[in-house]
Structures are given as structure tokens and as C-alpha cells.
Amino acid sequence: MENLIIAGQFLLSLSLLIVLHELGHFIPAKIFKTRVEKFYLFFDYKFSIIKKKIGGTVYGIGWIPLGGYVKIAGMIDESMDTEQMKQPAQPWEFRSKPAWQRLIIMLGGVIVNFVLGLLIYIMIFSVWGQEVIQPTDVKNGFSISNTMKKYGFRDGDTFLKVDGNPVENVLDVNKQLFLRDIKTIQVLHADGSKEVLSIPSDIGKEMWQLNDLQPFALRHYAIIDSVIPGNPASLSGFMKSDKIVSVNGEKSIYWSDFTSKIQESKGEAIEVVVNRGEVLITLTVTPGEDKKIGVTPMFSPDDNFIITHKKYNIFQSVDKGAAAAYWTLKDYMSQFKYVFTKKGASSMGGFISIAKIFKPVWHWEIFWANTAFLSIMLGFMNLLPIPALDGGHVVFTIYEMISGKKPGDKFLEYSQIAGFILLLSLLAFANGNDIYKLVFG
Incomplete structure (x- = not known):
């Protein structure tokens, strides 16, 4: 039952993100009078679960839940409809539109992802507020890993400031230390003294190599x-x-x-x-x-710390939501560099890993927080300059706008094939990692 609840949340979140992302391409395409032949949730190789043609566009749901797409006339995309490209260009086709219009159409999906993530975060702060543990509410301080003790941290410390800014939630310090360029942390030692400790610039790399991503843990009694x-x-x-x-x-x-x-x-x-x-x-x-x-x-939380529930009005929620969206994107970009290490490659996960961020009980606040994170993550991933992704099309279009030369259809076709093979390989590798971990632990 728990697995069904996790799967249900994941499928709902994924479906929402796919539909809205593709809508981000669909709307500007329609505005610029570009024909959209298909609008699909999931892929429909060979057959569809549901489909219906309305106003020249076939809307449907495919049977392969690996994403979704809009098929825009006169565009080399994942449908690989090269026969259409052999015909003379028509005024309603993508390839006939000015480069700036094509750029907007291609950027529409990721713009929707980023805006959606922002709006969800604003909603979360407005509806549910935020639970934090303030420095003064940590009763026993933190236990410190050996990684951080050599930099002056001691068991029983709590954190007052990070780079001179007051700490709002002490539980965020681990993540900030790993992903952000922190230079100093002011601590309150167990003996009541305060000290500003310097942080080495490569601390994130050290934490990653030592597999010590949570060097600070709330201390609790040994019962x-x-x-x-x-x-x-x-x-x-x-x-x-x-x-x-x-x-x-x-x-x-x-x-x-x-x-x-x-x-x-x-x-x-x-x-x-x-x-x-x-x-x-x-x-x-x-x-x-x-x-x-x-x-x-x-x-026993009551013996170790106090949780403060903060409520925000709409104006405060906008400020908090914007900060959350910004740091979610920045932190994700920061951790992306670790993917290109041997350890990072073995840590890559596919759909099972993503689904595991959802809880085995249906909790709307957590569901929306995960959806906001995934929306921003998908926006960033789609901007990568890889053919077959939006980012690849964006790069080719910007090249055309700068050079005045449009890449040839054959070049775009082969690039699309290469990009698609690369994406399928990465997908197979990531999901293979998931299956391996599931079987062998």
C-alpha cells in the first residue's frame, strides 16, 4: 500500500510537470500561428491509451511514462518526422518562423518549469508557513564529525551565523556547507563562548569524497x-x-x-x-x-530541541518563495558537478530514486515541495545544451541569430539522433543503478 501511495504521488507530480512544460511550448507556438500536430502526456510509440483530435491538434496519453511532447509542424524533434522536412516549407511551420519566435517557443517549457516552482514555493509558505529550529532552541548542540573537528568545531556547538548572516534554521547548515561557498561560521560552544571559524574553499569536495554529507547531527541522550x-x-x-x-x-x-x-x-x-x-x-x-x-x-524531540512554526503573509511568502526557488536552482547546479566523478556516476538514480523523495503517506505540503523541486530540476536539465533537449535547440537557434546562418536539416537530424541516443543511454544507466541497488542493496 505504501508503495502505491509513493507511486501515485510520483505519477501525479510527473504528469502535472509534463503537461505544463509542454503547454509552455504549445502556447507560444499558437501565438505565433505555428501548427501543433500533437500534444501528448507520455510517449505513444505504436499506440495511445487515449487520443482525440481537436482543432488540428491530436491530444493524447501514451503508454510509455518517460515524459511527453508536443509535435510542432516543420521541426526536427523526438518524433524524427524527416519526411515532412523534405517538403517545401509552409508558413505555418516552425522552420518558417523568425529565429526569435522559434527561440521563445523552445524556451517556453523551461520558463514554465521555473515559474511553476516559484509559484508553488510561494503557495507553500503562504498556506503552511515554515517549521524551523533556531540556534537558541537547540538544547544539547550538535555532535560533530571528525571531518569538521579539525577546523575548530566541537561537540555541543550550535550555529549562530553563516558568512555573517544569522542562521534561521540550524538544520540547513549541512546543506549550505556542502553546496554553497561558505567562508565562515560563527558557533556557540557548549562552554558559552563564541567563535568565528574559517571554512576551506574545497570543503564540499572533501565532504563528498569522505561521504560525510551530514557532519553536524543534533545531539540527543544515549537512551x-x-x-x-x-x-x-x-x-x-x-x-x-x-x-x-x-x-x-x-x-x-x-x-x-x-x-x-x-x-x-x-x-x-x-x-x-x-x-x-x-x-x-x-x-x-x-x-x-x-x-x-x-x-x-x-x-525524544522535546528533550533535544524546540520547533518554531512561522507563518507568513502573502508579501512575506513571495519573498520567501523567491529565495527558496533561487537556492533550489543554485544548489542543484552546485551538486551537478559531482555527477562527473566516479562516485557521482555510481550514485546516479532514475525513476525509482526520484519516486523515493515522496513519502509513504499522502502529505500535501511535502507533495508540493517535492513537485516544486522537480519542476526546477527539470527546467535546469532541459536547458542543458544537448541535442534532443530544449537546450540543444536553443543553442542552435542562438548560433543562427548570431552568425546569420541556419544549421542544415541533415545536421539537425543527426544531432537529434545523437542526442536521443545519449539521453537513452543515460536513462538506462541511471535506472540500471536503481535496479542494482534494489536487488543488491
Whole structure:
């Protein structure tokens, strides 16, 4: 049932984005009196699920859910209708229109994607507001990974300013550190002192290489929620609700301290003191080969932080929505560079990975937030200068406007074929990664 809910949200979001993107091409084409022969949700190779001709345009739904398209007369596109291009150009065809009109028609889809993302973000802030954890509302600070400790961060720190700007939501700092060119972070140490720490310019690359994308984690008390049967902890007498007091004589009241001590044990027996019903009990446990003992933490938000719900009027929502759309695009562009690394290639995901951003319960705020993200992502991807994508057509059209020379139909045809093969290869590779991960974990 949960998978059906995820699939339903993904299909609805994808369908909405495809229809509106293609509408972005359709409307300017109609304005410039260019004939649109087909308007399709999904691809209709060999047959359609539904189709109906209205006013010279066939509207339909295909059976291959890999996108959608509008077939514009006199244009070499994914339909690869080269027979039409052999005939004399007609005034209603795309190829007969001035270059500036063709440019607008090709940019229409991505413009709709970006505007849609912006409008959805504005709606989200206006309807639901925003939940944030402010620096003053973090009760136990953050646990710091070894990656960041060498730059002066300490366990128990919280964040006050990033590049001199007050931190609104402390949970955003990890993402900002990874994707944005941060130079300084002002921290509040557990002892009450403040310090401005310098951040190296290549910190994002270091986090990526070390697979440490969440170096700051909210600290919470080391209280056991469950003990996995048959594991070292269950064999050593650990029980649900045990509060960790110390490990090998060192105070370890936070979960990060507790797990660090287990990792450092190198498989040797460790002595753990727990508080069970206000009685201190000493347990001896030897971690397994995976350096784990088989326990999960009990996490109580009320004991660790306070969530503030912020509401915004329409004017504030416009400002917040514009900022969200801008940073979504900028952050996505920043992380795109990692795709061209060996690790990035193996991390590429297809439809299964995209679908997983949706939740197994239907939550409209999360649904719209994911749709806004996907809309901006698709807008950016479609702008890439690859033949068969809008960006490829845009590049050829701009070249024509600058040089005064229009690329030949054969060149456009072969470019379209090459681009289409490239896109299919990337699609097969990304979805192959998904299937591999699904089968082998």
C-alpha cells in the first residue's frame, strides 16, 4: 500500500510537470500561428491509451511514462518526422518562423518549469508557513564529525551565523556547507563562548569524497529504544530504556559519544554503565565485526530541541518563495558537478530514486515541495545544451541569430539522433543503478 501511495504521488507530480512544460511550448507556438500536430502526456510509440483530435491538434496519453511532447509542424524533434522536412516549407511551420519566435517557443517549457516552482514555493509558505529550529532552541548542540573537528568545531556547538548572516534554521547548515561557498561560521560552544571559524574553499569536495554529507547531527541522550535479539547487546543484558552513563569509565551520556566509543573499541570488550530505573548497572559487551552491538536509540524531540512554526503573509511568502526557488536552482547546479566523478556516476538514480523523495503517506505540503523541486530540476536539465533537449535547440537557434546562418536539416537530424541516443543511454544507466541497488542493496 505504501508503495502505491509513493507511486501515485510520483505519477501525479510527473504528469502535472509534463503537461505544463509542454503547454509552455504549445502556447507560444499558437501565438505565433505555428501548427501543433500533437500534444501528448507520455510517449505513444505504436499506440495511445487515449487520443482525440481537436482543432488540428491530436491530444493524447501514451503508454510509455518517460515524459511527453508536443509535435510542432516543420521541426526536427523526438518524433524524427524527416519526411515532412523534405517538403517545401509552409508558413505555418516552425522552420518558417523568425529565429526569435522559434527561440521563445523552445524556451517556453523551461520558463514554465521555473515559474511553476516559484509559484508553488510561494503557495507553500503562504498556506503552511515554515517549521524551523533556531540556534537558541537547540538544547544539547550538535555532535560533530571528525571531518569538521579539525577546523575548530566541537561537540555541543550550535550555529549562530553563516558568512555573517544569522542562521534561521540550524538544520540547513549541512546543506549550505556542502553546496554553497561558505567562508565562515560563527558557533556557540557548549562552554558559552563564541567563535568565528574559517571554512576551506574545497570543503564540499572533501565532504563528498569522505561521504560525510551530514557532519553536524543534533545531539540527543544515549537512551536505548530497542535491543536486537541475538546481537551482542541482547546477550550482554542491555534492555529497552537503559540510559548510558559511561563507557570504559568515560562519561558518555550522548548517543554520538556512545557510538564513537564502540567504534574505537576495535572489537575488544567494553564496560558500559547504564542507569536502569535509577539503579546503576555495569554491563560488559564485545562489539561484532561490524563494530556494532545491536541497539537503536530512543529519540525524544522535546528533550533535544524546540520547533518554531512561522507563518507568513502573502508579501512575506513571495519573498520567501523567491529565495527558496533561487537556492533550489543554485544548489542543484552546485551538486551537478559531482555527477562527473566516479562516485557521482555510481550514485546516479532514475525513476525509482526520484519516486523515493515522496513519502509513504499522502502529505500535501511535502507533495508540493517535492513537485516544486522537480519542476526546477527539470527546467535546469532541459536547458542543458544537448541535442534532443530544449537546450540543444536553443543553442542552435542562438548560433543562427548570431552568425546569420541556419544549421542544415541533415545536421539537425543527426544531432537529434545523437542526442536521443545519449539521453537513452543515460536513462538506462541511471535506472540500471536503481535496479542494482534494489536487488543488491
